[in-house]
Amino acid sequence: MKRGTQTKRTTIYDLAELAGTSASAVSAVLNGNWKKRRISSQLAERITRLAEEQGYALNMQASVLRRDRSKIIGMIVPKYDNRYFGSIVEQFEAMARERGLFPIVTCTRRDPALEVEAARAMLSHRVDCLIATGATDPDRIVELCAAAGVRTVNLDLPGSRAPSVISDNFGGALELTRRVLANCKKEYGEMTPLLFIGGRGTDHNTSERIRGFRAAHAEAGVVVDESLVLACGYAPEKAETAMRQLAEKTGTLPRGMFVNSTISLEGVMRWIRRSGHYTDRMPMLGCFDWDPFVAMLGDHIEMVRQDVPGMLDAVFEIIDSGNSDLKVVQIPPVVETIG
Amino acid sequence: MKRGTQTKRTTIYDLAELAGTSASAVSAVLNGNWKKRRISSQLAERITRLAEEQGYALNMQASVLRRDRSKIIGMIVPKYDNRYFGSIVEQFEAMARERGLFPIVTCTRRDPALEVEAARAMLSHRVDCLIATGATDPDRIVELCAAAGVRTVNLDLPGSRAPSVISDNFGGALELTRRVLANCKKEYGEMTPLLFIGGRGTDHNTSERIRGFRAAHAEAGVVVDESLVLACGYAPEKAETAMRQLAEKTGTLPRGMFVNSTISLEGVMRWIRRSGHYTDRMPMLGCFDWDPFVAMLGDHIEMVRQDVPGMLDAVFEIIDSGNSDLKVVQIPPVVETIG
């Protein structure tokens, strides 16, 4: 064992000296290919024991510098403030470790500049592969990575220059809208148009969800006015402001809503509590996202739970296969009824 | 610019050749100490421009191998499934980046073996410093790090071998319990003992919170029966089971509860919905944790919001100062009233 506050780490050279052998023998033994290099099992065992005793730890910087692959896999993610991204990161780490990869994750707060900075930092640290989750500008990241020969997969939001894995936003939104409309019918005896709120009109997911939202209305023969589609951004404050403005303009508020994320729902609920609207009867809600406490919020909440394990299976299938086709894999989400 | 799918990265040697100079000059220019090394500003500018044009990116593995400090800072964290740890990670990353450090975070799912494995992996990657957040066995991690000369700070849960930053669990629990008791008094006209549920009896935080819970009862002259303190673990299922068993044993359930985390509250709420208890009147709730949707769950919920920015300020103050005193810094949390 190391004595005292000695800061110097044990290297293969130290072990070689202790074992009375060469550093390359030690290296061969410790990285497991000693059979190929014809090291005797006695020496292998002696070295292994010494390494254990001395608390030897491989210096990855040196190892990676020498090898061609780093076995480091990076992920950038917008936020850690909701269950969806939380479970993506958790699942990603577990699956990376299963494959003997070292996962590094960083959060970029939906900030394009930070996304680029983080991608650069990861490239400097020589990731073998980078997953861009919910990136505002996935193509920019792919471009940086491509210049360094690093493979990329887009997750949650698609890009045009790398394979992408996303939810079936149209299908999920269609089904979610259908259910909320049905709840309205059951509750009020008739169907009236819902409100769509949250997300960015410019992003693929939001526009697909709006398409599904419209399709479900069309199917039911319900006309949706333009003023009821509010892609006001993701932040709670944005949703709160949008609700206030809608209430000011309109006399009667819609009986049901399609909320584009839990984060937006946070703002919607805050507005409802503060404004005193909907006090007699809560609106029929649908949320394209899942959270256990949201599920407990009321009796008529429908939620879309995106299939995180399925999405990450698809991501790692792309990575494991080495395939780089520019395909977009769509994973069906699950609509869960509560109450 | 790199052409095509060229996978070879530009190195300082490539730049040196292009600039008709030496690699050491390039290195000096690009890492900013060219003045000390008496490189002319013309050459410096030429090299800088070339690096830009060629899309040069420093190879951190090589750089770190040569230097003594890696400027990599690691954090292990139990889960990403709640706002508390989410904001810890987000804040940590931001503060690390502010200091020019590269943050790497990994989640260890409250699994002691995974904690050790993750710590080892981080040491192999030569982190300068490791923050062990909510570790089940912080001292084991500190021991590993100490052997490699790596500094450690414990966060959220204290250890005995490294400085620790935690919430004032006793104080927070005392105040939280007082408020829930007061709510009971207001609602029912009298104070009856609350239920304590969630957490591990063996961990410091839970035992301190129980101490605060008891102190508030004592203060109010309310006797707490042993059977009302259920440190059943953190997982929702554990809390659900504990509630069921309590209901089976006891005729009357307590009018209020102190729930030790949002994760445990998830189980409690699930049990309440499923079992049909508390249907006439919800229990007065206190939760030692914060979540925006929990805040909307009912009219009588008190929540303790731990001061994440304050805690991380304390962590980085310890790191920045290089101080290694075995102190435990306690940060007061904030009790927020809802409804």
Place this chain on the structure above:
DNA sequence: CTTGCTTGCTCAATCGATGAAGCAGAATTG
């Protein structure tokens, strides 16, 4: 014209791990 100082660089060792090539000595073959 020599000595000494400054300027502006280059050289070469180094960090630790890896693996191709090589080299003794033992064992086997003809």
Place this chain on the structure above:
DNA sequence: CAATTCTGCTTCATCGATTGAGCAAGCAAG
């Protein structure tokens, strides 16, 4: 007994960046 093969190692170059030491040219002072 010589030739070949096999066994079990060692030697050395390499990955890319960093940095102490050194060196040549220019200039000033004596």
